[in-house]
Amino acid sequence: MAQSYLSLEFIDKTFERNGTKSDVLKQISLGVDKGEFISIIGHSGCGKSTVLNIIAGLIEATSGAVFLDGKHVDAPGPERAVVFQNHSLLPWLTVYENVDLAVSKVFRGKRSKAERHDWVMHNLDLVQMAHARDKRPAEISGGMKQRVGIARALSMEPKVLLLDEPFGALDALTRAHLQDAVMEIHARLGNTMIMITHDVDEAVLLSDRIVMMTNGPAAKIGEVLEVPIARPRNRIELASDRTYLRCREAVLKFLYERHRFVEAAE
Amino acid sequence: MSVTQLNPKEDKTPALSAQVVAFARPRPQKPLARQFARRGRQMLAAILPPLVTLALMLALWEILCSGPTSSLPSPSRVVSESWELIVHPFHVGQGVDQGMVWHVLASLQRVAIGYAFAVVAGVALGVLVGQSQWAMRGLDPIFQVLRTVPPLAWLPLSLAAFRDGNPSAIFVIFITAIWPIIINTAVGIRNIPQDYQNVAKVLRLNGFEYFGKIMLPAAAPYIFTGLRIGIGLSWLAIVAAEMLIGGVGIGFFIWDAWNSSLISDIIVALIYVGVVGFLLDRLIAFVGRLVTRGTANA
Ligand SMILES: Nc1ncnc2c1ncn2[C@@H]1O[C@H](COP(=O)(O)OP(=O)(O)O)[C@@H](O)[C@H]1O
Ligand SMILES: [Mg+2]
Numbered sequence: 001m002a003q004s005y006l007s008l009e010f011i012d013k014t015f016e017r018n019g020t021k022s023d024v025l026k027q028i029s030l031g032v033d034k035g036e037f038i039s040i041i042g043h044s045g046c047g048k049s050t051v052l053n054i055i056a057g058l059i060e061a062t063s064g065a066v067f068l069d070g071k072h073v074d075a076p077g078p079e080r081a082v083v084f085q086n087h088s089l090l091p092w093l094t095v096y097e098n099v100d101l102a103v104s105k106v107f108r109g110k111r112s113k114a115e116r117h118d119w120v121m122h123n124l125d126l127v128q129m130a131h132a133r134d135k136r137p138a139e140i141s142g143g144m145k146q147r148v149g150i151a152r153a154l155s156m157e158p159k160v161l162l163l164d165e166p167f168g169a170l171d172a173l174t175r176a177h178l179q180d181a182v183m184e185i186h187a188r189l190g191n192t193m194i195m196i197t198h199d200v201d202e203a204v205l206l207s208d209r210i211v212m213m214t215n216g217p218a219a220k221i222g223e224v225l226e227v228p229i230a231r232p233r234n235r236i237e238l239a240s241d242r243t244y245l246r247c248r249e250a251v252l253k254f255l256y257e258r259h260r261f262v263e264a265a266e
Numbered sequence: 267m268s269v270t271q272l273n274p275k276e277d278k279t280p281a282l283s284a285q286v287v288a289f290a291r292p293r294p295q296k297p298l299a300r301q302f303a304r305r306g307r308q309m310l311a312a313i314l315p316p317l318v319t320l321a322l323m324l325a326l327w328e329i330l331c332s333g334p335t336s337s338l339p340s341p342s343r344v345v346s347e348s349w350e351l352i353v354h355p356f357h358v359g360q361g362v363d364q365g366m367v368w369h370v371l372a373s374l375q376r377v378a379i380g381y382a383f384a385v386v387a388g389v390a391l392g393v394l395v396g397q398s399q400w401a402m403r404g405l406d407p408i409f410q411v412l413r414t415v416p417p418l419a420w421l422p423l424s425l426a427a428f429r430d431g432n433p434s435a436i437f438v439i440f441i442t443a444i445w446p447i448i449i450n451t452a453v454g455i456r457n458i459p460q461d462y463q464n465v466a467k468v469l470r471l472n473g474f475e476y477f478g479k480i481m482l483p484a485a486a487p488y489i490f491t492g493l494r495i496g497i498g499l500s501w502l503a504i505v506a507a508e509m510l511i512g513g514v515g516i517g518f519f520i521w522d523a524w525n526s527s528l529i530s531d532i533i534v535a536l537i538y539v540g541v542v543g544f545l546l547d548r549l550i551a552f553v554g555r556l557v558t559r560g561t562a563n564a
Contacts, residue, residue, distance in 0.1 A: 076467040088461035092483040
């Protein structure tokens with residue numbers, strides 16, 4: 001079997017809590033090409049974060065394995081940087097120091113101090129946050145925090161960038177700005193990105209492929225949808241694009257017809 | 267040519283800057299004056315009520331204790347009886363006959379040593395208990411019992427162990443201050459958000475880096491709560507610790523004054539103890555605010 005750049009092979013995950021076992025993921029297999037943008041969409045609680053955390057190495061799969069660039073993933077590391085939903089910037093550090101923490105750790109001994117400084121500023125520029133370098137997280141808005149979180153993750157030069165509902169807590173306008181920023185960064189750097197979302201438009205706008213998960217327990221990959229829309233994409237032009245509308249409808253149908261969220265399952 | 271070119275420039279610059287000054291100046295002036303007025307009012311609001319209360323209490327005390335049969339001295343008698351003590355805080359004499367400042371400094375030195383040991387050992391043990399499930403299960407119940415032992419109860423034991431007054435007093439300070447530091451540090455460590463731990467894992471921080479860059483700053487607000495309780499308790503314990511060991515120190519001074527029936531001196535000493543304790547508390551709170559700037563409000 002020819003392995004993809006990132007490949008998830010037959011991942012199962014069973015959580016055990018107070019002696020009761022709950023199967024969360026069942027036989028998750030997925031191949032991701034280098035430079036691809038993948039969205040994972042599914043109802044809340046189905047196991048999206050669990051998949052992402054397994055790729056990040058923060059959670060161990062019960063069985064199955066993850067390979068990145070031919071190597072088995074068994075621990076967290078900076079080549080799989082994560083952008084967390086609630087930014088998780090360290091509040092006692094300034095914006096600059098938060099990014100510098102990552103840069104100093106990852107590039108110590110590989111780049112000079114001046115080069116590391118330039119690299120921090122370069123990544124802050126990339127997300128348009130250089131102006132706030134000396135602010136603390138408490139002094140900037142939610143969207144800005146998320147931008148810094150993205151800068152911190154990008155600064156590690158990850159092979160894969162993992163984003164767990166990165167814009168979930170933001171208002172629609174800020175979210176649109178950040179989606180554009182992520183699209184632009186993806187176009188410029190060509191990173192491989194995996195993003196969790198529960199927003200159908202976001203998934204279609206950003207992704208090359210959309211991975212749709214069935215409801216838990218024992219969630220599977222229900223369907224993988226290609227989004228054959230040329231880049232760069234423009235949200236206003238896409239609003240009336242036939243392919244866009246078809247993809248959107250397909251995801252909606254999956255989520256709300258075939259795999260309706262059953263509240264009682266929680 | 268160069269002169270003619272330079273001249274107009276030189277002419278222009280001061281004119282420009284003068285304009286800027288002229289614009290900038292009147293703007294902050296009004297708010298500044300208003301700010302001072304507000305500051306003044308705030309200070310007054312903070313200082314006036316306690317002053318009034320103090321005056322009322324002194325008056326009440328004066329009335330209650332001014333009778334000839336009163337067993338406690340009135341404020342005016344305290345001032346007249348202990349006048350020497352009050353006006354000569356830097357007096358140097360023989361043995362326990364020292365100015366109040368020297369007694370307080372001797373006590374502060376003991377507190378500083380005992381407290382410093384308590385901070386180091388307390389944070390270390392707190393980190394251990396907060397980090398390790400097994401250390402917590404093993405140590406926490408013992409800490410919970412030991413921390414309820416009153417400071418004075420440790421004194422005979424430490425006298426027996428150290429066979430000397432000074433180390434015994436320092437040990438009592440240590441053992442009194444350490445419990446809140448351990449417990450609060452452990453709680454702080456256990457409450458480090460999973461997100462910060464995940465950041466550390468993704469960055470592959472090693473143990474030392476995690477300790478310095480994530481653990482200590484994240485737990486700092488809790489640690490400083492413990493440190494503040496600890497300094498208060500150790501100052502409470504100093505009087506007890508010093509009473510029985512003699513020499514210079516505010517605790518022994520009070521004990522000595524009681525043995526010499528100098529009730530007024532005791533009251534003067536109590537005022538010193540209270541003010542110094544208050545200042546110690548404020549000092550730690552201030553340092554805590556400085557260190558945990560930004561940490562509390564994520
Ligand atoms: N550490 C854990 N222990 C036990 N159950 C867990 C744990 N983490 C997640 N789960 C369960 O796994 C399921 C999937 O969670 P998650 O991956 O966070 O869902 P999603 O991100 O799709 O909303 C949920 O039902 C959740 O209760
Ligand atoms: Mg989630």
